[in-house]
Amino acid sequence: MIGSQDGPPALEVQNLSCRFGALVAVHDVSLAVPPGGRFGIIGPNGAGKTTFFNLLSGELRPSGGRIRLFGEDVTRLSPPRRVAKGIGRTFQITRIFPDLTVRENLTLALLGLSRSKLQPLRRWRADRVRQQRAEELAGSFGLAHRLEDPARVLSHGELRELEVLLALATEPRVLLLDEPAAGLSPAERQDIRRLLQDLPTSLTLVMIEHDMEVLREVVDRVAVLHYGELVVEGPTAEVQQHPAVREIYLGSAEVGR
Ligand SMILES: Nc1ncnc2c1ncn2[C@@H]1O[C@H](COP(=O)(O)OP(=O)(O)OP(=O)(O)O)[C@@H](O)[C@H]1O
Ligand SMILES: [Mg+2]
Structure with a gap:
């Protein structure tokens, strides 16, 4: 599970900030994730987690700071250029087309890869x-029997799996997942946990997640965002016990669950 220490980090963020008018949603955040690393991001609602992902994927431009992917500065690249460089993501609000079949949704995501006429x-x-790749992807997540079904008939858990598949279709080297287990039943949570544990070890994973059980099993390090600032970063078990984290989550069942 521990990423390699050789060469540049898969993802390196230096002094990254994002302002919305007077609000500083992300404030001077620095962190590095080694190739193959499994990294979690937690923090209360409105802490800036999704904004941080939007900066990484290029949906938002930072007010300051740098983003490097395997040593290459991608801070100024458009979202499609970053996808081509290997940043893949899911969105907190789903981007699946409900009336298209699983196969069609996957094919559309795969079409995004083709660069020339x-x-x-x-x-x-x-x-x-x-088509083969779509079938392969669906098969790897146990969705092969769903290929011809419209996405709207999938269960909540299957939809979450499809979202991860759509992100994987872009062949990312760094995969960003925004709350992949949110709103799932305990059984569905277990499925997605297994799926995340089975991702190729070469893939670098950065995951926003509230469920500590999922985090404990899938990631080895966690960063805590609070009012846009990175307050603690370290091994999952240590961060969970950190006094600042306990204070932030005081009265909330989210940490230690
Ligand atoms: N496009 C935007 N324009 C203005 N303010 C924004 C915008 N996007 C986010 N914000 C604000 O920035 C802050 C951080 O929001 P963000 O969505 O990043 O939080 P989050 O940590 O992902 O929260 P949650 O756990 O609820 O998903 C919030 O105060 C939010 O209202
Ligand atoms: Mg969010």
């Missing part, structure tokens, strides 16, 4: 490769 024969081959 292809000749008809090559296009036909590429389509076939995409």
Whole structure:
């Protein structure tokens, strides 16, 4: 589970900030995640977690600071250019098309990968490769029997799995997941936990999650955001016991659950 220490970090953030008018949603955050690292981000509602992800994926431009992906500065790149560089993400609010089938949703995500206008024969081959890849992805998460079903008939847990699949379809090197277990039943939570544990070890994972049980099993380090600031960062078990974290979550059942 521990990432390699050689070479540049998979993700390196230096003094990153984001202002919305007078509100500083992300304030001077610095952290690094090694290749293959499993990293969690926690913090109360409104702490700036999703804003932080929006900065990483390029949906928002920072007011200050730098973002590097495997040593390369991506701070000024557009979201599609960052996807091409290997940043993949899910959104807190789902981006699945409910009336399209699982296969169609996956194919659309895979189409996002094709960069050039292809000749008809090559296009036909590429389509076939995409179909195979869609089936492979669905099969790897136990969704093969759902390929021809419209997304709207999937269970909440299956939808969450499809969201992760759509992000994986862009072949990320760094995968950002925004609360993948939110709103799931205990059984569904277990499924998604297993799925996350089975992700390729070469993939670097950064995950916003409130469920400490999921975090304990999936990530090895956690950062805590509070009013946009990184207050603590360290091994999951230590962070959970940290007095500042206990204070932030006082009266909340989220830590220690
Ligand atoms: N586009 C925006 N314009 C103005 N304010 C925003 C915008 N996006 C987020 N904010 C504000 O920034 C702060 C951080 O929001 P953010 O969504 O990043 O929090 P979060 O940690 O993801 O919370 P949650 O746990 O509820 O998902 C909040 O006060 C929010 O209202
Ligand atoms: Mg959020």
